[in-house]
Amino acid sequence: MNPLTCPLPVFDTETILMGHGGGGRLSADLFRNVFLPAFGNSILGRADDQAFLEIGGARLAFTTDSFVVKPLFFRGGDIGSLAVHGTVNDLAVGGATPLFLSAAFILEEGFPLECLRRIVSSMREAAQRASVQIVTGDTKVVEKGSCDGMFINTAGIGIVDTHLHLSADQARPGDVVLLSGPIGDHGIAILAEREGLSFEADIVSDTAPLHSLVADLLATGATIRCMRDPTRGGVASSCNEIAQTSGVGIQLEEKAIPLREEVRGACELLGLDPLYIANEGKLLAICAPEDAERLLAAMQRHPQGAGASRIGSITSANSGLLTMRTALGATRIVDMLANDPLPRIC
Amino acid sequence: MNPLTCPLPVFDTETILMGHGGGGRLSADLFRNVFLPAFGNSILGRADDQAFLEIGGARLAFTTDSFVVKPLFFRGGDIGSLAVHGTVNDLAVGGATPLFLSAAFILEEGFPLECLRRIVSSMREAAQRASVQIVTGDTKVVEKGSCDGMFINTAGIGIVDTHLHLSADQARPGDVVLLSGPIGDHGIAILAEREGLSFEADIVSDTAPLHSLVADLLATGATIRCMRDPTRGGVASSCNEIAQTSGVGIQLEEKAIPLREEVRGACELLGLDPLYIANEGKLLAICAPEDAERLLAAMQRHPQGAGASRIGSITSANSGLLTMRTALGATRIVDMLANDPLPRIC
Ligand SMILES: Nc1ncnc2c1ncn2[C@@H]1O[C@H](COP(=O)(O)OP(=O)(O)OP(=O)(O)O)[C@@H](O)[C@H]1O
Ligand SMILES: Nc1ncnc2c1ncn2[C@@H]1O[C@H](COP(=O)(O)OP(=O)(O)OP(=O)(O)O)[C@@H](O)[C@H]1O
Ligand SMILES: [Mg+2]
Numbered sequence: 227m228n229p230l231t232c233p234l235p236v237f238d239t240e241t242i243l244m245g246h247g248g249g250g251r252l253s254a255d256l257f258r259n260v261f262l263p264a265f266g267n268s269i270l271g272r273a274d275d276q277a278f279l280e281i282g283g284a285r286l287a288f289t290t291d292s293f294v295v296k297p298l299f300f301r302g303g304d305i306g307s308l309a310v311h312g313t314v315n316d317l318a319v320g321g322a323t324p325l326f327l328s329a330a331f332i333l334e335e336g337f338p339l340e341c342l343r344r345i346v347s348s349m350r351e352a353a354q355r356a357s358v359q360i361v362t363g364d365t366k367v368v369e370k371g372s373c374d375g376m377f378i379n380t381a382g383i384g385i386v387d388t389h390l391h392l393s394a395d396q397a398r399p400g401d402v403v404l405l406s407g408p409i410g411d412h413g414i415a416i417l418a419e420r421e422g423l424s425f426e427a428d429i430v431s432d433t434a435p436l437h438s439l440v441a442d443l444l445a446t447g448a449t450i451r452c453m454r455d456p457t458r459g460g461v462a463s464s465c466n467e468i469a470q471t472s473g474v475g476i477q478l479e480e481k482a483i484p485l486r487e488e489v490r491g492a493c494e495l496l497g498l499d500p501l502y503i504a505n506e507g508k509l510l511a512i513c514a515p516e517d518a519e520r521l522l523a524a525m526q527r528h529p530q531g532a533g534a535s536r537i538g539s540i541t542s543a544n545s546g547l548l549t550m551r552t553a554l555g556a557t558r559i560v561d562m563l564a565n566d567p568l569p570r571i572c
Numbered sequence: 573m574n575p576l577t578c579p580l581p582v583f584d585t586e587t588i589l590m591g592h593g594g595g596g597r598l599s600a601d602l603f604r605n606v607f608l609p610a611f612g613n614s615i616l617g618r619a620d621d622q623a624f625l626e627i628g629g630a631r632l633a634f635t636t637d638s639f640v641v642k643p644l645f646f647r648g649g650d651i652g653s654l655a656v657h658g659t660v661n662d663l664a665v666g667g668a669t670p671l672f673l674s675a676a677f678i679l680e681e682g683f684p685l686e687c688l689r690r691i692v693s694s695m696r697e698a699a700q701r702a703s704v705q706i707v708t709g710d711t712k713v714v715e716k717g718s719c720d721g722m723f724i725n726t727a728g729i730g731i732v733d734t735h736l737h738l739s740a741d742q743a744r745p746g747d748v749v750l751l752s753g754p755i756g757d758h759g760i761a762i763l764a765e766r767e768g769l770s771f772e773a774d775i776v777s778d779t780a781p782l783h784s785l786v787a788d789l790l791a792t793g794a795t796i797r798c799m800r801d802p803t804r805g806g807v808a809s810s811c812n813e814i815a816q817t818s819g820v821g822i823q824l825e826e827k828a829i830p831l832r833e834e835v836r837g838a839c840e841l842l843g844l845d846p847l848y849i850a851n852e853g854k855l856l857a858i859c860a861p862e863d864a865e866r867l868l869a870a871m872q873r874h875p876q877g878a879g880a881s882r883i884g885s886i887t888s889a890n891s892g893l894l895t896m897r898t899a900l901g902a903t904r905i906v907d908m909l910a911n912d913p914l915p916r917i918c
């Protein structure tokens with residue numbers, strides 16, 4: 227047994243818990259024990275942020291997300307822009323150029339049309355900014371009390387270069403971990419809005435499309451192994467997934483992880499670890515060591531990567547684990563969370 | 573003014589009504605006044621059951637639906653099989669071969685895992701039967717009381733022959749309207765289950781995939797103008813949409829419309845018009861008159877078209893309207909409904 231691991235409590239449950247939607251360990255268990263065995267096929271089995279499909283000679287990426295964020299409007303965005311960015315980003319981090327989106331609404335009876343119009347117009351702007359077209363949709367209405375205002379699902383299709391094979395199983399010892407900017411802004415902005423916390427005004431969601439930043443990175447020709455948007459479960463969960471899938475260790479440097487003072491303060495106040503907090507406009511990239519400098523430079527040249535930093539590296543030691551060298555020099559395991567520290571964040 | 577039209581009350585509302593999800597006039601208004609102007613592009617503007625996309629030399633169909641059916645399990649199916657069939661059918665009626673599906677779940681905290689497993693296994697069977705792969709998905713959980721058990725969204729991608737241009741704007745005077753079998757079974761089965769009505773045992777949902785029936789029809793080489801799966805809003809709404817989009821009249825023959833005795837009886841009892849009741853495994857096809865006989869014969873040869881019938885024709889008179897010659901020989905307008913006679917049917 228690896229000296230850094232320790233036996234973890236098993237969450238055996240007969241009902242769905244909030245944690246099954248948290249993007250952490252319970253989510254991964256549900257996928258592995260329920261969805262994957264039933265739907266089982268090699269495309270789904272990759273379990274990356276998008277599926278790659280070969281159709282009629284074209285190589286496509288396909289992805290979906292439902293959005294249940296509460297509240298619907300928050301500093302920096304709303305459920306509509308989030309629903310567009312989320313799907314655009316899951317395509318982009320696979321190296322795909324996002325092209326087409328679907329938009330399906332579940333609306334609660336009595337929902338104000340004025341709010342729907344605002345959300346739809348925010349989706350339009352987000353789609354324009356990301357150069358995608360919303361080409362199909364669906365609208366269902368349920369009785370008052372049967373859903374919480376509105377839920378949106380988007381699915382997206384993008385086109386991918388046939389030479390590109392980004393995947394969570396590609397990380398190798400020696401590789402470098404880059405992060406495009408400060409973490410935790412989205413999750414803390416939502417929490418502040420929801421709970422009416424006083425630091426609300428200072429913290430704004432980072433929700434943004436990543437397609438343009440990704441295009442710049444791909445254009446460098448650098449060897450990128452894998453990219454992720456660290457959403458639910460935060461940077462910690464994304465890194466854990468990559469470490470497990472590639473069978474490598476990931477070691478982060480706490481001092482190198484960009485974090486706004488306001489977010490650090492809010493996390494301390496609330497007892498939250500920013501590594502687990504959701505981001506909606508940040509990019510995590512694993513690349514070959516010889517290309518790390520110029521990839522980081524390309525990130526920093528892009529407005530959305532201005533705060534980018536090299537936050538860690540891939541190791542052969544501690545295979546399957548994420549560790550962090552703390553500011554004080556100690557090394558600790560950063561495990562996948564079982565429960566959900568911040569539900570309904572996206 | 574056409575002598576058959578009459579001024580209709582305008583539904584101006586500031587909030588979402590159940591009818592906005594009914595697949596009738598309020599649904600169409602919401603699409604035309606809110607979604608289409610915001611997302612506006614020529615692909616969405618077609619407003620058919622699926623979008624056609626040209627990507628990398630391939631011609632694809634893309635569609636999405638959310639499912640909020642209540643109850644989750646019913647005679648003949650469950651929300652899982654429905655979610656697969658619904659999206660497979662929206663691809664198939666565009667002439668596409670369905671290939672790949674996404675599956676996104678919104679689960680209520682406390683939902684029994686056993687029910688989730690049953691539903692997921694029913695999706696697996698439905699996907700196998702329709703020869704599609706579920707390749708990507710998403711799982712969100714909301715607090716108890718924030719959704720009604722579970723909602724599922726599926727999106728789907730299919731491939732279409734570049735020569736095929738099925739669309740609701742293709743109907744021409746003289747064309748023939750074919751229907752693959754008896755109507756209303758799905759809607760009445762759900763209603764019976766929900767309300768605990770006594771005729772429950774006799775009426776079973778017709779939920780089924782249409783890809784194989786459609787493949788047989790396309791293989792005849794007959795000139796098909798347009799196909800629809802008459803789901804929410806029933807045959808009446810689908811025919812109204814085609815009449816409006818093609819700028820033609822559609823005249824149905826009441827006596828020719830297949831209807832099971834049990835469904836007719838239930839509709840009479842409940843004061844419902846079967847023309848507006850949802851079907852989940854029926855196909856409506858408009859074809860050139862010279863091909864009608866052999867297309868009907870091909871339908872009837874397929875197990876899912878055994879009860880097929882020629883139910884009407886396209887006219888130049890009464891442009892934009894659906895009319896029906898009743899059993900007694902009178903002609904009446906069959907308008908689009910504003911409200912939703914049967915909510916949460918799919
Ligand atoms: N219900 C499901 N059915 C099939 N696959 C699923 C399901 N839920 C999740 N998955 C798959 O699990 C993997 C992880 O999904 P997840 O939703 O965590 O990724 P993500 O969309 O990038 O994150 P987020 O939803 O936080 O934006 C993906 O490969 C996804 O396709
Ligand atoms: N919220 C929306 N945004 C964009 N387009 C929408 C939206 N809702 C519906 N549409 C479009 O309106 C048209 C009709 O949609 P509708 O859902 O009634 O068709 P359907 O899926 O065939 O029917 P059903 O949902 O009953 O199975 C389609 O072209 C669809 O893409
Ligand atoms: Mg996502």
Ligand SMILES: [Mg+2]
Pocket residue numbers: 275315316454455456457
């Ligand atoms: Mg992602």
Ligand SMILES: [Mg+2]
Pocket residue numbers: 363364365636637638
């Ligand atoms: Mg629909």
Ligand SMILES: [Mg+2]
Pocket residue numbers: 621661662800801802803
């Ligand atoms: Mg349809």
Ligand SMILES: [Mg+2]
Pocket residue numbers: 621636637658659662803
């Ligand atoms: Mg549909």
Ligand SMILES: [Mg+2]
Pocket residue numbers: 290291292709710711
């Ligand atoms: Mg997801």
